[in-house]
Amino acid sequence: MIASRRSVLRSIGAAALGAAFAPRAAIAAEGRLSIVATTGMIADTARAIGGELVEVKALMGPGVDPHAYRQTRTDILAMRRADLILWNGLYLEAQMEEVLGDLSGLVPVRAVAETIPAEQRIAHDDYADRFDPHVWMDPALWREVAFAIRDAMSETAPHDAAAFTANAEAYTAELDVLASYANDVLGSVPEERRVLLTAHDAFNYFGRAYGYEVIGIQGISTESEAGLNRITELVNLLVDRGIAAVFVESSVSDRSIRALIEGAAAEGHEVRIGGELYSDAMGSPGTYEGTYVGMIDHNATVIATALGGEAPERGMTGKLSAGS
Structure with a gap:
């Protein structure tokens, strides 16, 4: 299984992966933080929290089913070049988990929905120790994901942590209004x-x-x-x-x-x-x-x-x- 995961990365070419990659800390310090997010919901939240300090790419667009989505060669290259990868987790991106696991040794990878405490998750009806991944349907829970995104950004670009914190506070206040509506x-x-x-x-x-x-x-x-x-x-x-x-x-x-x-x-x-x-x-x-x-x-x-x-x-x- 591990060998098959690595073969996916090798298949896009060592030269393509290795060329022109500066150290990640240097990239984060010199310019905007480059983030790849799996879903649109995560990407939009990352943009709200990062503002002009980040550049965010979403892999999955409108009408795309994340349960069945398989990464493309272009996706893998984008993730390898990123300073930070954000994904939902909780088995939402089931077809991508092996590649994301392999990339975690090269790039910071954060499963942001898995920061929600287990007692606040809804258990899967058919599988023990698995949970419903659709946490974005409750804005109150999504606040926790927003904080996880803030923390992941701050760890990757600590010099911008204060801005990420202020933006996250404003964004979660907007989520509170949404939940009330x-x-x-x-x-x-x-x-x-x-x-x-x-x-x-x-x-x-x-x-x-x-x-x-x-x-x-x-x-x-x-x-x-x-x-x-x-x-x-x-x-x-x-x-x-x-x-x-x-x-x-x-x-x-x-x-x-x-x-x-x-x-x-x-x-x-x-x-x-x-x-x-x-x-x-x-x-x-x-x-x-x-x-x-x-x-x-x-x-x-x-x-x-x-x-x-x-x-x-x-x-x-x-x-x-x-x-x-």
Whole structure:
């Protein structure tokens, strides 16, 4: 296994890896801190905390499923050239773990979600000692990740630690406002309607934070397929409980969701798509929904509106795209 990991790095060429690499401490001291983050959520948070002192590259863009993502040759080169690599951990980037482990001997690598205490994590239903990795769905938990990112930056570039600390304080204050907004609008949904049915189990932390029953067609990982028995079971649930809205996800196929809608229609029960949610990836770069705060604002606003609650049409600060 170790040999296979090393062969991945060797395959991109020793010359490409070794050329023009100054010592990492010198790079960090002379210019902006170069950071590679696996997911958009981590990258956006790193930019907020680092400001103009950092340059951040996200490996996974809009619509990309991190559970299935495999690094490219270009990704490996970018990570090898970075001063710091930030990844979620908790088995989210399952296909990348071996390479990240190998790179950790060359570059500082931090699994930022694994800094969340085990008692605050949600245990995996099927595997002992594993946890749901979708911690970004709860802004209160994401505060802990923001602090972990701050600490990783400060360790790598200690001369900029004071700036990272000040930026992290401002950013986590913004997360507190976001959490309060989500709590208000989601709390306006009648209790009997607080059922969130989506393509996979990405919203368990969201459900725990805001008092929603969360049902995923697939499990925590999108690697599992929903079988006919699971679809039939959920069609019966929709009909029996009169659930009128389900949600698609931007990074997961809507095939299973549409099968549910068709199955319920065959039973004489109408179910509509309440909207598209951002689960494992954010919106397009340059948009409000392409930020972590915008992602959660969008989700809370869409869910509350679709399930009969009250929320501003353009979200917390009026920045949501029209039709969100």
